[in-house]
Amino acid sequence: MTVKEDYEKAMLESGLKMTIRRELVYHILYHAEFPIDVESIYKKLIHEKINLSTVYRTLESFVAKGIVKKGNLGNTSVATYELNRKEHKHHIVCVKCHQVVTLSGCPLEQYVKHLKETSGFEILEHKLEIQGMCPSCKNKDC
Amino acid sequence: MTVKEDYEKAMLESGLKMTIRRELVYHILYHAEFPIDVESIYKKLIHEKINLSTVYRTLESFVAKGIVKKGNLGNTSVATYELNRKEHKHHIVCVKCHQVVTLSGCPLEQYVKHLKETSGFEILEHKLEIQGMCPSCKNKDC
DNA sequence: ATTCATGCAAATGCTTTGCATCATT
DNA sequence: AATGATGCAAAGCATTTGCATGAAT
Numbered sequence: 001m002t003v004k005e006d007y008e009k010a011m012l013e014s015g016l017k018m019t020i021r022r023e024l025v026y027h028i029l030y031h032a033e034f035p036i037d038v039e040s041i042y043k044k045l046i047h048e049k050i051n052l053s054t055v056y057r058t059l060e061s062f063v064a065k066g067i068v069k070k071g072n073l074g075n076t077s078v079a080t081y082e083l084n085r086k087e088h089k090h091h092i093v094c095v096k097c098h099q100v101v102t103l104s105g106c107p108l109e110q111y112v113k114h115l116k117e118t119s120g121f122e123i124l125e126h127k128l129e130i131q132g133m134c135p136s137c138k139n140k141d142c
Numbered sequence: 143m144t145v146k147e148d149y150e151k152a153m154l155e156s157g158l159k160m161t162i163r164r165e166l167v168y169h170i171l172y173h174a175e176f177p178i179d180v181e182s183i184y185k186k187l188i189h190e191k192i193n194l195s196t197v198y199r200t201l202e203s204f205v206a207k208g209i210v211k212k213g214n215l216g217n218t219s220v221a222t223y224e225l226n227r228k229e230h231k232h233h234i235v236c237v238k239c240h241q242v243v244t245l246s247g248c249p250l251e252q253y254v255k256h257l258k259e260t261s262g263f264e265i266l267e268h269k270l271e272i273q274g275m276c277p278s279c280k281n282k283d284c
Numbered sequence: 285a286t287t288c289a290t291g292c293a294a295a296t297g298c299t300t301t302g303c304a305t306c307a308t309t
Numbered sequence: 310a311a312t313g314a315t316g317c318a319a320a321g322c323a324t325t326t327g328c329a330t331g332a333a334t
Contacts, residue, residue, distance in 0.1 A: 016314095017308050019315085021315075022314090039298090051317070052299095053317080056300075057300090072217075075214070075221075077219035077324075078219070079219055092263050095266060101263070108249060108250075108270075120276075120277045121275060121277065121280075122274050122275040122280050126271065127271045130257060130263075130265060130267075131265075131266045131267040131269070132261070132265040133264040135263065138263075159288060161332075162332095179323095181323090191291095192290085192291095194291095194324095195291075196289080198325075202325090203289095219323075221323080
């Protein structure tokens with residue numbers, strides 16, 4: 001399935017109208033290797049006619065429909081967004097330079113299953129982020 | 143060790159001066175069962191003479207010294223703070239009412255050990271938050 | 285005495301919103 | 310035609326900062 005087909009499927013299933021701006025944002029999320037913030041998305045759209053508030057609104061409607069997951073960049077208050085794929089990934093973030101490395105696999109599958117059976121909650125998502133210092137920053141004393 | 147002794151130890155070790163405001167904030171964090179936001183802290187200090195920006199500055203200097211860990215409330219951009227205890231805890235947060243339940247134990251100890259050996263990063267903290275719907279919200283259709 | 289902490293007010297930066305216009309259904 | 314999407318400008322809100330004063334070392 002192509003990105004475009006993927007996008008169209010998401011719009012149809014969610015009931016959101018198909019527009020150029022939404023497709024642009026969807027494409028960026030689709031090709032992102034890790035959660036990205038609004039500024040990064042907007043910068044990638046510098047040559048397109050799209051307003052910053054449209055980017056925000058697009059992302060929020062995607063989140064409301066479950067198409068996209070919202071998170072935060074490290075411990076900052078900057079929101080990040082990523083496509084809500086079946087195969088989710090977790091990341092290590094460098095506390096200094098914010099470099100992000102994607103980890104393979106999810107170490108929590110068993111644990112989440114356990115919680116579903118014992119917690120009384122309806123378990124939905126989980127957020128896991130490992131913080132550390134990347135090899136490069138580790139060697140700089142700043 | 144009492145809260146006060148704990149606080150004094152933290153200030154001595156970090157080099158931060160001991161002040162009434164810092165002690166007040168430290169006490170609140172000490173007795174909090176889960177990460178709390180600045181507004182909640184400030185409300186608990188309503189009868190004390192303390193400025194909101196002092197609360198922010200106090201928390202940020204605690205974070206800088208590793209006394210406190212900073213996070214986020216659910217997927218919002220509101221910062222939360224908790225004491226950086228040896229025995230860290232994780233939580234389930236209700237996506238509707240923001241009720242927080244503390245989980246026992248950390249399911250990631252083995253995994254983090256593994257990452258320390260293989261990732262090339264100096265692994266520091268990790269953030270894990272489970273999102274779900276609490277028993278009460280689960281039964282309300284809103 | 286020096287260094288750091290605090291209050292206050294103003295500024296910052298990310299995000300949201302009201303409203304008129306435009307595009308998709 | 311009706312409903313929803315977008316641009317633009319203004320507002321909102323959490324957080325930060327400059328500066329003068331006050332307190333801890």
